[in-house]
Amino acid sequence: MKKIIYLPGVVLLLSMAAAKANEKMMVVTLQTDTLKKDATDPVCKMKVKAGHTRTAIYQKTVYGFCSEGCKNKFVAEPKKYIGK
Ligand SMILES: [Zn+2]
Numbered sequence: 001m002k003k004i005i006y007l008p009g010v011v012l013l014l015s016m017a018a019a020k021a022n023e024k025m026m027v028v029t030l031q032t033d034t035l036k037k038d039a040t041d042p043v044c045k046m047k048v049k050a051g052h053t054r055t056a057i058y059q060k061t062v063y064g065f066c067s068e069g070c071k072n073k074f075v076a077e078p079k080k081y082i083g084k
Contacts, residue, residue: 033057035064042081043070058082 035052041064048054048064055064056071058078065071074081 033062035062039064041066041070043073046070 032053032055035048035050035055037050039048039050039062040046041048044066046066048066052064054066054068054071055062056075056078057063058074063074065074
């Protein structure tokens with residue numbers, strides 16, 4: 001005879017963890033946009049030209065990056081690079 005054990009508490013905890021993760025994702029969206037004007041890579045301070053699409057949106061500002069490496073660093077710790 002099989003017993004099906006249903007643990008609503010565990011399911012609730014898991015969905016809460018998922019919601020927390022989503023909250024974190026909202027800080028820096030991985031969504032990209034096209035850079036509207038020339039900007040500076042906040043990580044390495046290189047110039048990034050308008051029209052660039054390697055970007056990340058943080059607090060409604062579009063930041064452009066010279067490389068995936070810089071973008072990944074920024075996405076991990078945006079505050080470190082914009083000093084706010
Ligand atoms: Zn860079």
